[in-house]
Amino acid sequence: MTNLSETLNLSIDISCNLALEKVPASVRKQFWKLVQKMHAHPEANGNNLERVKGGSDKRMRSIRIDQGYRAIALQEGDDLLLVHVDEHDKAYAWAERRRALVDDITRSVRFVVAVSEETEAPAIPPVKQEPRPGLFDAWTDDELISVGVLMDHLPTVRAIVDEDTITAAPELDEVAQLSLTGLAAGLTLDEVRDEIGLADAPTTTVTFSEALRSNIAQRRIRVLDDKDLEAFVERDMAAWRIFLHPMQRRLAEGRKSTTLVRGGAGTGKTVVAMHRARWLADQIRKDSSRKGRKVLVTTFTRNLASDIRENLRNLCPENLSKAGPVIEVMNLDAWVSEFLRARNFEKTIVFGDHKTLKAIWDEAFDRFPVPEGLSRAFVMDEWRQIIQAQGLEQKNEYFRAQRIGRGSPLSRQMRKELWAIYEYVRARMVEEGLAEPDDGYRAVRAILDAGSITLPFDHIIVDETQDMGEQAIRLLRAMVPERENDLFLVGDAHQRIYPRKASMAACGVNVRGRRSNILRINYRTTEEIRRWAVSVMTRQVVDDMNESTESAKGYRSLMHGPEPLVAEAVSKSDELAQLVEWLKTIDLETCTVGICTHTRRQRDLINDHLASQAIKPEILERESDDSYHSGIKLLTMHRSKGLEFDAVCLMFLGAQDFPPHWLFMSDAFPDDAAREDELQRLRSLIHVAATRARGVLRVSLTGHFSKELFDGTIT
Numbered sequence: 001m002t003n004l005s006e007t008l009n010l011s012i013d014i015s016c017n018l019a020l021e022k023v024p025a026s027v028r029k030q031f032w033k034l035v036q037k038m039h040a041h042p043e044a045n046g047n048n049l050e051r052v053k054g055g056s057d058k059r060m061r062s063i064r065i066d067q068g069y070r071a072i073a074l075q076e077g078d079d080l081l082l083v084h085v086d087e088h089d090k091a092y093a094w095a096e097r098r099r100a101l102v103d104d105i106t107r108s109v110r111f112v113v114a115v116s117e118e119t120e121a122p123a124i125p126p127v128k129q130e131p132r133p134g135l136f137d138a139w140t141d142d143e144l145i146s147v148g149v150l151m152d153h154l155p156t157v158r159a160i161v162d163e164d165t166i167t168a169a170p171e172l173d174e175v176a177q178l179s180l181t182g183l184a185a186g187l188t189l190d191e192v193r194d195e196i197g198l199a200d201a202p203t204t205t206v207t208f209s210e211a212l213r214s215n216i217a218q219r220r221i222r223v224l225d226d227k228d229l230e231a232f233v234e235r236d237m238a239a240w241r242i243f244l245h246p247m248q249r250r251l252a253e254g255r256k257s258t259t260l261v262r263g264g265a266g267t268g269k270t271v272v273a274m275h276r277a278r279w280l281a282d283q284i285r286k287d288s289s290r291k292g293r294k295v296l297v298t299t300f301t302r303n304l305a306s307d308i309r310e311n312l313r314n315l316c317p318e319n320l321s322k323a324g325p326v327i328e329v330m331n332l333d334a335w336v337s338e339f340l341r342a343r344n345f346e347k348t349i350v351f352g353d354h355k356t357l358k359a360i361w362d363e364a365f366d367r368f369p370v371p372e373g374l375s376r377a378f379v380m381d382e383w384r385q386i387i388q389a390q391g392l393e394q395k396n397e398y399f400r401a402q403r404i405g406r407g408s409p410l411s412r413q414m415r416k417e418l419w420a421i422y423e424y425v426r427a428r429m430v431e432e433g434l435a436e437p438d439d440g441y442r443a444v445r446a447i448l449d450a451g452s453i454t455l456p457f458d459h460i461i462v463d464e465t466q467d468m469g470e471q472a473i474r475l476l477r478a479m480v481p482e483r484e485n486d487l488f489l490v491g492d493a494h495q496r497i498y499p500r501k502a503s504m505a506a507c508g509v510n511v512r513g514r515r516s517n518i519l520r521i522n523y524r525t526t527e528e529i530r531r532w533a534v535s536v537m538t539r540q541v542v543d544d545m546n547e548s549t550e551s552a553k554g555y556r557s558l559m560h561g562p563e564p565l566v567a568e569a570v571s572k573s574d575e576l577a578q579l580v581e582w583l584k585t586i587d588l589e590t591c592t593v594g595i596c597t598h599t600r601r602q603r604d605l606i607n608d609h610l611a612s613q614a615i616k617p618e619i620l621e622r623e624s625d626d627s628y629h630s631g632i633k634l635l636t637m638h639r640s641k642g643l644e645f646d647a648v649c650l651m652f653l654g655a656q657d658f659p660p661h662w663l664f665m666s667d668a669f670p671d672d673a674a675r676e677d678e679l680q681r682l683r684s685l686i687h688v689a690a691t692r693a694r695g696v697l698r699v700s701l702t703g704h705f706s707k708e709l710f711d712g713t714i715t
């Protein structure tokens with residue numbers, strides 16, 4: 001039993017939050033109720049705290065949650081830091097093995113594991129075959145200390161010879177592992193310091209209490225207040241809702257000029273976008289003169305918008321109240337359609353294949369010859385990628401238009417002949433009252449440019465920016481005046497799966513010359529899965545959504561798990577039978593399994609087969625379909641965007657199925673450049689689907705992988 005004063009300051013470490021996610025929901029609820037009581041009346045709750053005897057840190061306390069479970073906390077003065085939750089014996093063992101220290105360099109509380117335990121795996125393999133150079137030989141001790149390596153751990157760090165050993169060393173905490181994996185992945189000392197939040201940190205001594213509240217500590221520690229505790233008791237809170245990595249926090253909070261955040265799959269781009277929305281909305285609510293002003297959160301697909309809306313309802317319900325929401329979440333096409341409908345726009349916007357539109361093109365090809373050497377597919381592609389994407393309305397504009405990335409060069413004469421076709425198509429679309437999404441974006445922009453309408457948005461946040469085309473980005477630019485906190489865009493060009501592309505600068509969005517805003521740490525996927533997913537993209541040049549190319553330098557995950565399993569079958573039926581056997585090895589009561597296919601037909605084929613084996617998966621199609629609860633989910637790779645599962649199985653990746661056969665038909669593509677574009681999108685699709693896996697990835701194929709698509713890069 002411990003005496004507590006009336007001014008107890010409670011805080012929680014992320015490790016406690018993560019441990020809470022593993023205990024039964026009832027224990028979690030009990031835990032939060034108890035913490036709430038201790039927060040409200042510390043003086044009356046001292047008997048909940050027990051000193052942990054036998055450990056190396058005298059400040060460790062245990063808290064009784066119920067008969068079977070204990071929480072562990074660290075007490076110093078009036079501060080009580082909650083650090084762990086587990087079953088009774090395991091909780092005590094955890095506490096006895098650790099001691100906390102206040103580190104002046106990172107200005108945070110660090111936990112050091114005593115590695116003398118017999119059960120503990122040795123950090124470094126004891127027998128070295130041949131002496132190998134240390135991985136960190138190029139850095140001095142002082143430099144390593146400056147990025148968060150603790151002095152005591154220098155010998156361990158000096159003995160590391162390869163990247164994979166870094167995360168296997170139990171003495172090294174997350175801060176040290178992040179810094180060291182960053183250096184090993186090619187980041188500079190400054191880039192690492194920036195990433196872990198030390199870029200502007202002063203180098204003065206800090207107290208325990210200051211360390212709990214420092215900038216870097218906020219990645220791990222949250223000082224709890226009444227509002228937090230109420231939210232914890234009422235709603236289950238996942239770690240991302242509370243803790244932001246220093247780089248994520250830097251991006252999510254504070255005043256900013258137009259910002260583009262890039263980052264690989266699973267690095268928390270959507271998390272940052274949502275926290276940014278909350279931060280901006282809170283600023284609006286604090287200022288009564290801004291009543292009625294709003295934050296728009298938008299993205300390309302309806303499904304993702306719906307997911308973000310749900311998550312924001314949980315993160316900050318006060319900003320999404322039905323009566324007067326400060327945050328509005330809508331996919332861009334839906335917003336455009338609604339805006340135009342309200343202004344009696346007399347055309348129908350058509351998405352994808354449309355019967356009348358197809359008939360118009362057929363008519364045009366009957367009337368006008370296709371210029372020599374070009375195909376119909378080329379002509380239609382040119383319309384989408386150049387005429388509509390750039391918004392060209394006059395012949396002279398087309399004569400002058402840049403056609404970067406389009407394979408076949410076009411003479412002036414050819415452009416003239418093509419323009420006759422486009423003019424006809426446009427006139428017929430007007431007659432039929434049809435418009436394409438790009439026309440819709442332009443129509444909204446024209447209304448806004450006329451100046452009589454003021455939109456309610458002070459800030460616009462865009463997720464999955466890589467899937468927005470030029471007209472969409474230009475519209476977003478026009479929807480909010482250029483000033484502080486105007487546009488905040490996040491995206492990853494590796495995940496571009498639709499045939500659209502835009503450079504921010506070319507669309508008048510000025511993000512150049514700003515500090516690099518790149519998220520590199522993957523919080524979803526194991527390093528093994530991440531590497532496999534990246535290998536799919538090898539040799540592919542990826543742009544940075546602006547004027548340059550993207551580098552994969554520094555991307556990494558600290559989580560480890562089994563290598564992706566590549567399951568080769570001799571026939572389709574064998575592939576399906578193997579899938580069933582694999583599913584039997586998974587605990588479907590607790591795990592989510594996403595089975596992804598390229599086409600809906602393949603998805604339905606699997607559904608039929610599983611049904612014949614008395615297995616009932618859920619098909620994910622619409623935005624409302626639930627991907628969170630345990631069990632088997634069947635979905636297309638396109639639908640998998642933005643989702644995540646404990647295990648993912650990519651089906652039918654053999655050359656006979658993927659890429660689809662039509663890709664090899666001689667008139668499928670106007671030229672090699674267009675075909676390579678499509679192959680790139682297919683590689684991106686595999687990359688997207690593979691990176692949905694948290695812990696297990698299985699790749700299934702009949703025969704072998706397509707040489708054309710992967711060129712031996714994956715096995």
Ligand SMILES: Nc1ncnc2c1ncn2[C@@H]1O[C@H](COP(=O)(O)OP(=O)(O)OP(=O)(O)O)[C@@H](O)[C@H]1O
Nearest residue numbers: 239240243244245265266267268269270271523524
């Ligand atoms: N600070 C954090 N703390 C804990 N978990 C986090 C944090 N940031 C992100 N995550 C988790 O990492 C996963 C990926 O996050 P998110 O979906 O935001 O990434 P993303 O970059 O948008 O991914 P993608 O581009 O692949 O869709 C999610 O499960 C999220 O909860």
